[in-house]
Amino acid sequence: MDTTEILVLVAGAAAIAGVLWYFFGERRAVAARSVDGGVQEVKITVKGGYSPDVVVVKQGRPVRLDFYRDETSSCSEQVVFGDFGIARDLPAFRTTPVEFIPDRPGEFTFTCGMNMLRGKLAVEPA
């Protein structure tokens, strides 16, 4: 894949994400952006919920979700990926990366520590 093709892919993904956001704003599905064809990266804002709250990634490649917690509400002070055995504290007004490799396809819920705020990780088969 050359640089032009990557740019086209990225622009296409951005356009699709934009359309999804425009028409399905409540859901805000966002496909992960690949950095150097390796880590799949998505920035997620935490403020009374997760934005985006639906994240699409590919199976078998490393994922980094950068959670920026834009509030001090105790509800959101932890994020839990139960299916992947991950729980992270999210300091307020900071970005906390959560890194893992989704080893199986499917839809996985992530939540706050109290299981109130919810988001969904959709892992597409490799």
Ligand SMILES: [Cu+2]
């Ligand atoms: Cu909570």
